Amino acid sequence: MDFKDVVRRRKMVRSFTDEPVPAEVVRRILDTARRGPSAGFSQGVEFVVVIDHETRQKIAEPAQQTVDVSGHHNFIAQAPVHVVVCVSPEVYRSRYREPDKMTVVAEIDEEALWVVPYWHTDAGAAMLLLMMAAVDEGIAAAFVGGEADLLHELLAIPQEYIPIGIALLGHAAPDAGQFGDVSARRMTRRPYHDVVHEGRW
Ligand SMILES: Cc1cc2nc3c(=O)[nH]c(=O)nc-3n(C[C@H](O)[C@H](O)[C@H](O)COP(=O)(O)O)c2cc1C
Numbered sequence: 001m002d003f004k005d006v007v008r009r010r011k012m013v014r015s016f017t018d019e020p021v022p023a024e025v026v027r028r029i030l031d032t033a034r035r036g037p038s039a040g041f042s043q044g045v046e047f048v049v050v051i052d053h054e055t056r057q058k059i060a061e062p063a064q065q066t067v068d069v070s071g072h073h074n075f076i077a078q079a080p081v082h083v084v085v086c087v088s089p090e091v092y093r094s095r096y097r098e099p100d101k102m103t104v105v106a107e108i109d110e111e112a113l114w115v116v117p118y119w120h121t122d123a124g125a126a127m128l129l130l131m132m133a134a135v136d137e138g139i140a141a142a143f144v145g146g147e148a149d150l151l152h153e154l155l156a157i158p159q160e161y162i163p164i165g166i167a168l169l170g171h172a173a174p175d176a177g178q179f180g181d182v183s184a185r186r187m188t189r190r191p192y193h194d195v196v197h198e199g200r201w
Pocket of ligand 1: 010011013143144145
């Protein structure tokens with residue numbers, strides 16, 4: 001698919017059919033997602049792919065409270081594939097203590113060094129790459145926040161890894177007209193000149 005089409009078609013899908021995603025398609029999506037940039041080539045992002053129905057229902061349980069109040073459907077429970085995107089700050093902290101980095105950062109204390117936590121940057125990049133790879137495969141995707149304690153316990157994610165959220169993959173169902181609160185309030189994208197500052201802010 002043309003890159004511009006991938007970008008344009010990438011929308012958070014909040015309604016999935018129960019049609020499964022073939023294993024080789026999931027594998028290709030993840031193979032692309034792992035090719036994102038990482039600060040110092042730290043490569044601190046990892047993924048947990050969940051297909052098992054019961055486990056996905058447990059992952060979706062915290063969202064049920066919101067669903068019960070709002071009357072929306074639980075689209076997390078619907079999606080046939082969950083990919084939990086995880087990142088370890090410790091991988092970055094130790095990478096930047098290696099000799100090639102220490103020459104640059106030796107004088108900077110730990111707090112000043114991580115004003116911009118690169119692990120979040122890299123996890124975001126991986127997440128977007130994953131979404132775009134899904135679109136390129138004709139697969140619908142969404143990204144939602146998850147409950148860290150639950151994900152740690154349920155999926156045996158090591159404590160040093162932060163589960164930043166869950167990418168949902170599947171086939172789009174006819175839109176049930178149900179949007180998250182954020183999307184409902186902000187249906188339009190901010191115009192180009194609101195967000196792009198040419199020369200200076
Ligand atoms: C870090 C992050 C967390 C998000 N969490 C949720 C979520 O928990 N539930 C949800 O419905 N959408 C979630 N979204 C989707 C955004 O609401 C969505 O990206 C935004 O409304 C723009 O719509 P679009 O991605 O379809 O262009 C999240 C997006 C990001 C980047």
